[in-house]
Amino acid sequence: MSAAQAAGIVVVGASLAGLRGAEALRRAGYGGRLTIVGDEPHRPYDRPPLSKHVLSGELAPNATELPELVALDADWRLGHAAVALDRAARTIRLRDGTDLAYERLLIATGAQARPWPDAAGGGLANIFTLRGRDDAARLRTALAETPRRVLIVGAGLIGCEAVSCCRDLGLPVTLVDPNPTPLARSLGTWVGGVITECLKEAGATFHAGAQVLRFEGDASGRVVRAHLADGRAVEADLVIVALGATRATDWLSGAGLMADAGGVTCDGACRVLGADGTPCPDIYAAGDVARWPNPLYGGRLMSVEHWGNAVAQAEHAARNMLAPAEAQQAYRHLPAFWSSQFGINIKAVGLTEGADTVAIVQGSRASRRFLAVYGRAGRSIAAVSFDQARWLPAYAEAITGGQAFPPIRDASDQGAFTPMAPGFPPPRAASTHIEARHG
Known part of the structure; x- marks a missing residue:
């Protein structure tokens, strides 16, 4: 040997x-x-x-x-x-x-986890990221001490889940994100607006279109506030940085x-x-x-x-x-993830990036129970369900097969639908990076 x-x-x-x-x-x-x-x-x-x-x-x-x-x-x-x-x-x-x-x-x-830079206050005490088991243990201990105001930077899946958890614990929480709605990059602002409504109903404060420049600490080196690019300051004695990875x-x-x-x-x-x-x-x-x-x-x-x-x-x-x-065999994969937040089970299949249209094909946006399908150049490329996953496997099969948008028009529980612009923010990079850690 x-x-x-x-x-x-x-x-x-x-x-x-x-x-x-x-x-x-x-x-x-x-x-x-x-x-x-x-x-x-x-x-x-x-x-x-x-x-x-x-x-x-x-x-x-x-x-x-x-x-x-x-x-x-x-x-x-x-x-x-x-x-x-x-x-x-x-x-x-x-x-x-x-x-x-x-x-x-x-x-x-x-x-x-993408850390907050030390030069902008990242080294202050009580600033957390959430990626690993030890991160979660430290953050759980800090949340159990009932901070007066939690600030979460980043309204992706992890940031939104953390907001939901903090509100379930009865903690005052503020969410800051540069995009118009939460989950704007993964779902678009039209669907992401549903999460905005959930934030408001849950009693969370959401600063949309805002950017944190730096954190300020007290004499003991503990974070006390964040300074935003528009000149505002947000008081916080615990910060969760959820800016991707x-x-x-x-x-x-x-x-x-x-x-x-x-x-x-x-x-x-x-x-x-x-x-x-x-x-x-x-x-x-x-x-x-x-x-x-x-x-x-x-x-x-x-x-x-x-x-x-x-x-x-x-x-x-x-x-x-x-x-x-x-x-050697090529690897083919249809992206799929799930998230639980604000009492809603969100499931998605496919890649929404580049979609030029979206339509709710079952349920309704107002009820927060719906299935939305995304299209690009006349083809179905992704589908997202909010507590309405019954037809999601069928849409996954249609997306894999490159079927037209929308691929299913005769479902028994399907009403009339109106295609909308998804409202995605401008892309940050040419290659695709899908951020989620979920099923």
Whole structure:
């Protein structure tokens, strides 16, 4: 047996994608050495409950551990982050100085919360981000101390869920976002306006079209207020920064790969691309960190922070890792996520980006129970339900098949509908980045 064969497969990233990828390797018959590296000291855990059940106190942070569905017989290196990759030597350097050899490598390092810059007050006490289990535990403890005013910066899924949780706890809360409505980038302002109404009804304050410039602290270094770009100040003794995430790719600097803060670029088979654009036959990526050309959307590069994608892509990458070069299969994925906030279960399938029209095809916006379908150039590209998911699987199938907009016109509970402009803010980047950590 060669040294490379003895090295076996290393999975860097001990979260959902890393775990399910490792399981898929064993399920597919891989019996060699398997090492799983994680920067956190915890076994893989489920992240969606962190912004809901853990913050509310319904669930303890250590009760979110994911079940292991396959006997892995793996060497776990937890609490030891990867800091460098040497492709020529086929080794990974860990923070403790250890070098791990690999025959094949699965990168599943995920993403990290985008922090508030220290120069603008990010180092003050009682400013939190919410990405991992320890983040949730610290934030839960702080919320249990009943702060006088909570400020949440960013009205994406995590920010809106945190607002909903804070109001359920009876805490005064203010939400600030530069867009006209919450979830404007993922759902558009017409549908996002429903969440604006929910915020008002829940008793939260929403500053739309506003931008936080800096935080101010007191003499003890604890945050007391935020200063907005329009000159206003918002009092707060606890701040949650929910500004999305950056991909955990710093450790790949100098490795000669196409990797940056937006992700690790892969080919259609999830093989990581070298800086020259050539696929690396021994390195694959999956989950939040992976950026790949999705055939369902014309080969558009995208990274998807969804629970379902982490599982499906990791399993797909694992199968390709064990397959010969001529048998590599392209990864096709229809994005799908869910969120629970303000008593509403929101589910979505497809990619809304670029939609030029949206229509509520079942239910009504006024009732907050509806199914909306998004179209682009006459084709259906996404569907979103607010407590109205009965027909969502049918729309998912229609979207995958590239059917016309709207694809279903004769449903028994479908009334007349009027197409509207979705109202998306201007795009921030050319490539697609879908931010969500949910199912």
